Amino acid sequence: MWLDHRAVSQVNRINETKHSVLQYVGGVMSVEMQAPKLLWLKENLRETCWDKAGHFFDLPDFLSWKATGVTARSLCSLVCKWTYSAEKGWDDSFWKMVGLEDFVADNYSKIGNQVLPPGASLGNGLTPEAARDLGLLPGIAVAASLIDAHAGGLGVIGADVRGHGLVCEGQPVTSRLAVICGTSSCHMGISKDPIFVPGVWGPYFSAMVPGFWLNEGGQSVTGKLIDHMVQGHAAFPELQAKATARCQSVYAYLNSHLDLIKKAQPVGFLTVDLHVWPDFHGNRSPLADLTLKGMVTGLTLSQDLDDLAILYLATVQAIALGTRFIKEAMEAAGHSISTLFLCGGLSKNPLFVQMHADITGVALSCTGMPVVLSQEVESVLVGAAILGACASGDFASVQEAMAKMSKVGKVVFPRQEDKKYYDKKYQVFLKLVEHQMEYLAIMNDD
Numbered sequence: 001m002w003l004d005h006r007a008v009s010q011v012n013r014i015n016e017t018k019h020s021v022l023q024y025v026g027g028v029m030s031v032e033m034q035a036p037k038l039l040w041l042k043e044n045l046r047e048t049c050w051d052k053a054g055h056f057f058d059l060p061d062f063l064s065w066k067a068t069g070v071t072a073r074s075l076c077s078l079v080c081k082w083t084y085s086a087e088k089g090w091d092d093s094f095w096k097m098v099g100l101e102d103f104v105a106d107n108y109s110k111i112g113n114q115v116l117p118p119g120a121s122l123g124n125g126l127t128p129e130a131a132r133d134l135g136l137l138p139g140i141a142v143a144a145s146l147i148d149a150h151a152g153g154l155g156v157i158g159a160d161v162r163g164h165g166l167v168c169e170g171q172p173v174t175s176r177l178a179v180i181c182g183t184s185s186c187h188m189g190i191s192k193d194p195i196f197v198p199g200v201w202g203p204y205f206s207a208m209v210p211g212f213w214l215n216e217g218g219q220s221v222t223g224k225l226i227d228h229m230v231q232g233h234a235a236f237p238e239l240q241a242k243a244t245a246r247c248q249s250v251y252a253y254l255n256s257h258l259d260l261i262k263k264a265q266p267v268g269f270l271t272v273d274l275h276v277w278p279d280f281h282g283n284r285s286p287l288a289d290l291t292l293k294g295m296v297t298g299l300t301l302s303q304d305l306d307d308l309a310i311l312y313l314a315t316v317q318a319i320a321l322g323t324r325f326i327k328e329a330m331e332a333a334g335h336s337i338s339t340l341f342l343c344g345g346l347s348k349n350p351l352f353v354q355m356h357a358d359i360t361g362v363a364l365s366c367t368g369m370p371v372v373l374s375q376e377v378e379s380v381l382v383g384a385a386i387l388g389a390c391a392s393g394d395f396a397s398v399q400e401a402m403a404k405m406s407k408v409g410k411v412v413f414p415r416q417e418d419k420k421y422y423d424k425k426y427q428v429f430l431k432l433v434e435h436q437m438e439y440l441a442i443m444n445d446d
Contacts, residue, residue, distance in 0.1 A: 002032045003183070003220070005282065005290060010043070011036035014098050021083045021094045026200045028288040032220070034058065034081045038100060038111075056111050058082070060145035067130045067142045070123040073112035074145045079204045080216065081147070082111060086205040089115075116144040117206060118154075119390035119398050143384075143391035149216075149344075150208045151383030152180035153188035156341040156374045157209065158402030164411050166370055168339040174212070175338045177327060179356070180380070181346035183224045185319070187217035187285070187326050189335050197333040199286035200326065210398050215335070217285035217326035222319050223346050225280055225294075229315045230254070234303040242305075255351045257309045266418055267351075268317065268358060270310050274298035275425070276318035277432040286329035287433070295432050316352050320359040321429040327360055340371045343379030353412050359422045361414040375409035382406060 011031040015022065022029055029035065034056075042050045057065060058077035065071055078084035083094055092104045107113055116122070122142045131138040146154060157178045161169050168175045178188040187200075190212040194203040203213040221228075230236060230250065243253035258267050275297050282290030296314075300307070327337055340360060346352045353371050361369025376382050386401040395401035 001037065003224075003281070004037070005031045007031055007036035007040035008290065010039040011290075014039070017094075017097050019091075019094050019097055021085075021091055023196060024083070024085070024202060024204065026202070026285070026288055027196075027198050030201070030284060030288065031282075031290050032284070033083075035083060035098060035100070039098060042100065042102075053110065058147070060147055061112070064122055064142060064145050067126055068123040069127050071112075072114040072116050072122060072144065075115050075117050076146045076150050076207045078112055078115055079207045080150070080201065080214075084112075084115065086207070117210060118144050118146045118150075118208075119210075119387045119401075120144040121391040121393075141388065141392040143387035146208065146383060146387060148380050149180040149186035150188065150214075151387070152343045152380040153178035153186070153208050153383065154386055154398070154402060155376070155379035155382030155384075155406060156343050156372070157188065157190070157406075158399070159341070159372065159374060159406035159408050160403065161339075161372065161408055164372075164408055166339055166372070166411065171338060173209070175336055176341055177330075177335075177337045177339070178341045178343070179323060180344045181222055181319075181342060181352070182344040183221070184284075185219045185222040185323070185344075185346070187323065187330075189215045189217075189330050189337060191215070191335060195330075195334045197286070197330050197335075199288040200329060200333075201285070209402075215330060217330065219278065219319065219322050219326075220281040220284045221278070225278055225319070226251075226312065226315055226346075228280065229276075230308065230312050233308040233311060235305045235308040238305055239308060251312075251349055251351075254309050254312050255349070257305065258313055258351070261306050261309065266415065266421075267313070268355065268418060269421060271298075271314040271317060271425070272421075274310055274314045275428050275432060276311075276314045277429065277436065278315065278318040278322055279433075285326050292433065292436065295436060297432070313351070316349075316355050317359065317425065318429065319352075320355040321426055323356060324360045324426060325429070338369070340369055341374070342371050343374055343377070347373055348377060350412075354415075357412045357414040358418050359426070369414060371412040372408055373410045373412070375407035377409075379406075 014029050060077055061073045079086055090108055095103050103111055125139040125141050128138045157176050174191050180186045190209050194213045197215050200215050200217045202215040205213055207214045239250050243250045277295035279292040280294035283292045357371045386405050389395050389401045390398055
């Protein structure tokens with residue numbers, strides 16, 4: 001449901017209020033958050049949904065309720081998506097101002113009036129019914145949850161990096177940016193004090209790592225965009241057939257095909273004439289503009305496999321350039337980031353990882369921006385396991401569990417010799433959105 005953008009009218013009205021809670025979501029609420037979706041339900045499904053609902057759950061809280069029968073919500077989901085404050089609780093004036101005063105009247109019973117920190121033990125653990133469904137024993141400890149991306153961040157950001165030659169080894173954990181990349185991507189940076197970044201969600205207190213403030217950048221479509229570009233190309237059936245014949249995924253085949261056609265030049269240089277702006281589903285960060293569209297410049301009449309491979313490469317580069325755009329916005333506001341920690345489905349793609357190392361690091365000195373991959377590829381599950389280990393009492397704190405359970409697998413360093421090329425690509429990237437704004441102004445001019 002986060003990807004459902006139909007509540008555009010509702011989110012615009014919420015943002016017009018300029019309410020103080022909006023300071024904690026980058027200044028502008030996203031259509032992907034829960035308040036506009038709830039308002040849409042009230043206005044469009046009043047009788048069939050709104051009036052009959054007993055509870056409105058975020059997915060992680062729904063799962064913990066199904067497991068334990070406890071309706072307590074996680075601090076993570078409420079703070080990150082529902083405007084709850086870890087320090088002050090719910091703000092009655094916000095809900096009244098946006099037309100959702102119903103929640104205030106019933107003391108927030110439908111959206112959560114018992115809030116627990118992630119990793120806290122819920123009720124009496126797994127209910128007999130849930131235990132039967134899962135093939136487990138009743139009473140097993142169940143933890144208050146994290147949103148999936150935040151669990152991924154928790155699973156990687158605290159890893160012991162000693163012995164890998166990383167600059168962040170001698171730096172605080174706040175120098176690390178966790179990027180959880182799958183259908184979409186989330187960029188998780190933490191700080192000791194609150195940092196307000198325009199267009200980037202947060203700061204959220206204790207929403208991922210206890211005691212730290214979290215800023216969450218993001219790209220609404222990344223893995224989904226790559227699929228869209230590749231599957232929509234005329235050469236996709238040929239690609240499928242050739243990949244199947246080799247028992248490879250289409251992306252492994254494309255990566256090897258790019259190595260074939262690059263000749264003597266670095267593979268990234270194949271896109272010298274092809275540029276992509278990746279906001280095919282609006283911009284989540286740092287522009288926070290859901291009306292932005294995707295752009296491709298440099299197309300030809302070619303529809304062969306080479307053309308598809310280069311379009312795929314340009315799309316992967318555009319996503320990495322978007323990460324650089326977010327990282328620079330966070331740094332301009334006060335974050336100091338030296339290392340990327342990648343996890344999620346796209347982190348299994350070596351081209352995606354290398355492009356992030358090459359492109360996000362070029363703004364820095366010769367130390368670059370190395371990318372750390374965790375030993376356990378499914379870092380979201382590591383984060384969830386950390387919470388479970390806290391709920392069961394195996395660890396006294398989330399921080400202790402993070403240090404013991406997160407491990408570095410592989411480190412990918414940037415190719416410093418490609419710096420000038422990607423600086424130019426980034427200049428074009430920023431020009432693309434600048435031009436899109438100009439086109440919009442021309443078309444809207446009376």
